[in-house]
Amino acid sequence: MSEIKKIHMGPAKCAVDLGDGSERGEYVNQDYILNKLGRPHRAVSLMYCYYPLDETWPARARNAFKDKEITFQWDYPYDDYFTYKGGIGGTTDDEPFTCMRDVRRHGQDVILTMTIDPNVTDEHLEQIGKELSTFGRMQLRINHEATGNWFSFTKRATYQQVADFYIHAREVIKKFAPNVQTILCIGGVEHPEKGGEIEMEKEFADAVRATDIWSVDKYMALHWGWPFDVADEGGNSFGRSKVADTYNLTKLSEKRYRELCGGVKKPMVMSEFNADGDVTGPYEQAEMVKEFCDMLKNDKDQGWFNGFTFYQFRDRGRLGLEIEDPNNADCGIEQPVMQTYKEIIHDEYFYPEMKSEGDAQFPVKLRWGGSEDAEGIEIPLHFEKNPTFCEITFEDEDADLNLMMEINGKWFYKAPHAKTIDFMSAFFEKPLESEADMTLKIFAPPASGENVNDGSEDWMLNTYSTITKMPNIRIRFAPILK
Structure with a gap:
């Protein structure tokens, strides 16, 4: 147990991100999600809006306009997302910052979706940039599904103005938060028989070239009339597609984005992905999600797709x-x-890459750059058989560390106030059938969920922690008899 090694955590062949909270569901804390799914995600997607010029701001739309007759989810004067409590005159002690800190403490990056009034001044965008500068390698999805007509920002500006605002907003925000990558989410290729162009290509071509990341939202089935009607035979507020059609349109979209950039490759993601159980029922929903992921794994043309965000963890409808x-x-x-998704995210294809990088010794310094670039340690462990007790305890000098740990394929979180973590649940679903050797992997995300400006050149991208000594790892293979 003394031969510890350095280890690097890098990107999976295909990243998996998770939506947590939206107009359809509340935010669920990361401890609960980790315990249910057994591993952290590459990133967690949070959905907010920013319409600070409106008289009722920052009240959420459903509360500000509760007396208004609504027959469609997006009929409010501004989008019915959680409201971004930062910005000019705002606070970072409220949402989304409390959720962002929770996400990052648990070894995940943040994807922040923001619908923003395209009429805000640069001062508003500058303030947003300042507020996001401490959250590491996060991604910002500005005015998503921009070629649609349901969000309020598309009713306050022309599509060309929406596209121009995207380019301008990212430039202003990145001046103050160069740690942030921006996601352009538009319609992509919807009608390949009409020449293979993306939706509103003339308006959004420059935005495709300017952005850091390309994206489409694809629901293989969706009940867009929720919650105002029921998806049933003869209705017209829902639809479904073949899995292969969804896959092929996504691939054609990436191809066209690349062509618009002169062959330059950028990360391609699907920022919202699922099949709506309102349409498919619960069993076909799981089958369709699995079929799509199997297509990704079996596609001989690898490298064109970088990740998807499953929408979402808990939903008031049937999209969770x-x-x-x-x-x-x-x-x-x-x-x-849920079970289908757990099997997918624990598959090697969707799992972060782990590489040993030589010997280490205590005290050892750990670097957290993000979920796709982190340096930790691995401790070799020998098991005679399936354990009865397996736990780790940190001495006082290391008790305040914030850690993510993995053993036997299951991840555990240690908050700064916790000294002992019980690992036995790693052996409930995957009991050992014989003698085995394995490693305990340890990484150290920032305890506050934010990076601290300590004057170092890399403070926006990296945080560092030190484990001073070997923790006490207690493994027993029989119950205590007396």
């Missing part, structure tokens, strides 16, 4: 791994897609 319990919003009802 859990359905929100109508009797208690704090409870979720697991759906069949």
Whole structure:
């Protein structure tokens, strides 16, 4: 147990991100999600809006306009997302910052979706940049689904103005937060028989060239009339596609984006992905998600697709791994897609790459650059058989560390106030059938969830922690008899 090694965590062949909270569901804390799914995600997607010029701001639309007759989710004067409490005159002690800190403490990057009034001044964008500068290698999705007509920003500006605003907003924000990468989410190729152009190509071509990351949102089935009607035979507020059609349109979109950039490759992601159980039912939902992921794995043309965000963890409708319990919003009802999704994210193809990088010794310094670039340690462990007790305890000098740890394929979080972590749940679903050697992997995301400006050149991208000595790892193979 003394031969510890340095280890580097890098990107998976295909990243998996998770939506957590939106107009359809509340934010679920990362401890609960980690315990349910057994591993952290590359990133967690949070959805907010910013319309600070409106008289009712920052009240959420459903509260500000509760007396307004609504027959469609996006009929409010501004989008019914959680409201971004930062900005000019705002605070970083509220959402989304409290959620962003929770996400990063648990070894995940942040994807922040923001619908923004295209009429805000540069001072608003500058303030947003300053507020995001401490959150490491995060991604910002500005005015997503921009070629649609449902979000409020498309009703306040022309599509050309929306595209120009995207380019300008990213430039201003990145001056103050160069750590942030921006995602352009538009319609992509929808009608290949009409020449293979993306939706509104004339208006958005420059935005495609300017952005850091390309994206489309693809629901293989969706009930867009939710929650105002029921998806049933003869209705017209829902639809579904073949999995292969969804896959091929996504691939054609990436191809066209590349052509518009003169062959330059940028990361291609699907920022919202699922099949709506309102349309498919719970069993076909799981089957369609698996079929799409199998197509990704089996595609001989690898490298064109970089990741997807499953929308979402808990949903008031049927777009979640859990359905929100109508009797208690704090409870979720697991759906069949949960187990399917767990199998997908634990598959090697969707799992972060781990590389040993030589010997290490205590005290050892760990670097956290993000979920796709982190330096930790691995401790070799020998198991005679399936354990009865397996736990780790940190001495006082290391007790305040913030850690993510993995053993036997299951990840555990250690908050700064915790000294002992029980690893036995790693052996409940995957019990050892015989003697085995494995490693305990340890990484150290920032305890506050933010990077601290300590004057170093890399402070926006990296944080550092030191483990001073070997923790006490207690492994026993029989119950205590007396």
